[in-house]
Amino acid sequence: MTDPTDLLRNIFGFSAFRGVQGDVVARVMSGADTLAVMPTGAGKSLCYQLPSVALEGTCIVISPLIALMHDQLRAAEAVGIRAATLTSADDNRAETIARFRGGELDLLYVAPERASSGHFRELLESAKIALFAIDEAHCVSEWGHDFRPDYRLLRPLLDNFPDVPRLALTATADAHTRADILEQLGIEPGGLIVAGFDRPNIRYAISPRTNTTQQLADFIIDNPGPGIVYAPTRAQTERLAEALTRTGRPTRAYHAGLEPAVRARNQADFVASEDMVICATVAFGMGIDKPDVRFVAHAGIPKSIEAYYQETGRAGRDGDPAVAHLFWGADDFARARQRIGEVEPARQSGERARLTALGALVETAGCRRAILLRHFGEDPPERCGNCDNCLNPPKAVDASVAAQKFLSAVFRTGQMFGAGYIESILLGKSSERSMTNGHESLSVWGIINGEEAALIKPVSRALLLRDALRTNPHGGLEFGPAAKAILKGEARVELVLPPARAKRRRRGRVT
Numbered sequence: 001m002t003d004p005t006d007l008l009r010n011i012f013g014f015s016a017f018r019g020v021q022g023d024v025v026a027r028v029m030s031g032a033d034t035l036a037v038m039p040t041g042a043g044k045s046l047c048y049q050l051p052s053v054a055l056e057g058t059c060i061v062i063s064p065l066i067a068l069m070h071d072q073l074r075a076a077e078a079v080g081i082r083a084a085t086l087t088s089a090d091d092n093r094a095e096t097i098a099r100f101r102g103g104e105l106d107l108l109y110v111a112p113e114r115a116s117s118g119h120f121r122e123l124l125e126s127a128k129i130a131l132f133a134i135d136e137a138h139c140v141s142e143w144g145h146d147f148r149p150d151y152r153l154l155r156p157l158l159d160n161f162p163d164v165p166r167l168a169l170t171a172t173a174d175a176h177t178r179a180d181i182l183e184q185l186g187i188e189p190g191g192l193i194v195a196g197f198d199r200p201n202i203r204y205a206i207s208p209r210t211n212t213t214q215q216l217a218d219f220i221i222d223n224p225g226p227g228i229v230y231a232p233t234r235a236q237t238e239r240l241a242e243a244l245t246r247t248g249r250p251t252r253a254y255h256a257g258l259e260p261a262v263r264a265r266n267q268a269d270f271v272a273s274e275d276m277v278i279c280a281t282v283a284f285g286m287g288i289d290k291p292d293v294r295f296v297a298h299a300g301i302p303k304s305i306e307a308y309y310q311e312t313g314r315a316g317r318d319g320d321p322a323v324a325h326l327f328w329g330a331d332d333f334a335r336a337r338q339r340i341g342e343v344e345p346a347r348q349s350g351e352r353a354r355l356t357a358l359g360a361l362v363e364t365a366g367c368r369r370a371i372l373l374r375h376f377g378e379d380p381p382e383r384c385g386n387c388d389n390c391l392n393p394p395k396a397v398d399a400s401v402a403a404q405k406f407l408s409a410v411f412r413t414g415q416m417f418g419a420g421y422i423e424s425i426l427l428g429k430s431s432e433r434s435m436t437n438g439h440e441s442l443s444v445w446g447i448i449n450g451e452e453a454a455l456i457k458p459v460s461r462a463l464l465l466r467d468a469l470r471t472n473p474h475g476g477l478e479f480g481p482a483a484k485a486i487l488k489g490e491a492r493v494e495l496v497l498p499p500a501r502a503k504r505r506r507r508g509r510v511t
């Protein structure tokens with residue numbers, strides 16, 4: 001058999017394996033089943049591409065997105081690997097099948113739904129299969145953040161070919177999800193290989209939103225080079241792209257609702273550009289090979305720590321310094337909680353745990369990287385020296401009393417008013433509304449003054465994040481399940497306040 005390092009050099013032009021690649025390839029070549037957990041950019045595709053050339057027969061690659069498959073097909077063909085995709089979007093299916101039967105394919109990319117079809121199984125039996133590679137393998141787990149029922153159809157197919165090795169690949173899997181993937185795909189626990197997750201060149205920072213557009217504009221001005229701004233909605237990507245052009249940088253929007261031609265052009269322009277800012281929904285970035293992305297900014301919270309890691313991981317793949325900045329609002333958490341209420345009951349506790357973990361990352365006074373890496377099962381140092389909290393340690397204050405005052409004010413005014421009004425009650429700021437409502441005689445009227453006043457906004461954010469407060473459809477605040485323990489003094493509310501620093505000069509308002 002050909003030496004893997006020769007193939008690595010001759011086919012891919014790389015002088016050495018990166019990280020765990022060598023281990024994974026060796027296992028695959030020896031016929032063992034493997035789950036490789038490797039962060040984005042670690043070079044997962046090579047782990048099956050190289051064996052597909054070295055081993056006799058075809059490697060079947062299961063991949064969830066047709067667009068992704070076509071990108072990978074192009075990349076594989078570019079280095080001379082004999083590859084094809086077999087999807088509903090391909091009109092050369094007959095030719096592909098003939099090539100497969102004739103043993104002329106190293107790689108055959110298919111979507112998981114094909115796995116259940118009897119035709120497909122028969123097809124696979126008609127030629128030699130070298131390997132099953134299951135890409136984005138976390139999709140098989142209900143614990144994963146992206147469960148796809150189709151992935152459950154794979155196991156019976158794999159079991160039909162007991163002698164063919166299995167290689168599952170994912171960038172994102174916490175310990176629980178990993179164990180589940182192993183079980184679902186019938187891979188023994190000893191087959192787990194996990195790469196290091198640290199991306200030391202990425203500087204992480206997280207701060208509350210005050211004025212999204214202005215904050216992003218300041219951020220962009222501070223950070224030259226191409227970058228991605230993730231926004232939660234299509235409309236917002238367009239609004240931001242429009243507003244941020246006023247920073248002088250070329251900006252584009254990218255989302256699934258754009259005309260395919262416009263989308264393709266925006267993506268191509270971004271890939272070619274050295275200073276463009278692309279405002280996109282999270283669909284953007286998958287399968288894009290642009291190593292010099294200098295920053296990823298989030299205008300709202302991602303779905304989970306896994307998603308955060310994956311999305312921020314699109315920055316700095318060339319190893320040069322890059323920045324990931326998340327701007328969050330309490331309403332992000334409220335909306336996420338509402339969405340969780342709408343998913344099927346069996347998945348709610350997993351989703352809730354994911355949101356809580358994300359809340360802890362957002363609220364920590366400690367090292368962001370340490371939280372991320374611990375989440376992926378690593379044992380990192382307490383401080384990384386390259387995140388906002390390490391570089392500029394925030395002050396942690398006990399705001400339990402202010403939180404109690406805030407909750408009392410919400411309660412005494414009937415759980416129907418918004419945060420701004422509650423703040424005016426607490427500060428004793430008289431208005432026509434407070435007079436008409438008779439709220440000026442409440443015990444909470446003007447109960448907060450002096451230094452505590454600065455805590456009101458962060459406290460209301462913290463209470464929303466903890467589900468001690470919820471927002472009703474009219475914007476009014478009402479108690480959530482965590483309110484009681486705080487009011488009774490059983491749960492403390494610790495706040496992380498940004499370090500005092502010189503007021504920043506604003507370079508040109510954009511809003």
Ligand code: ADP
Nearest residue numbers: 014016017018038039040041042043044045046
């Ligand atoms: P992933 O799928 O894990 O995100 P890719 O397979 O897309 O990563 O690989 C990321 C980049 O790293 C690609 O540009 C690839 O060519 C490159 N790469 C992969 N393996 C090596 C290696 N051993 N040496 C150098 N570059 C590599």
Ligand code: ZN
Nearest residue numbers: 367384387390
């Ligand atoms: Zn740190």
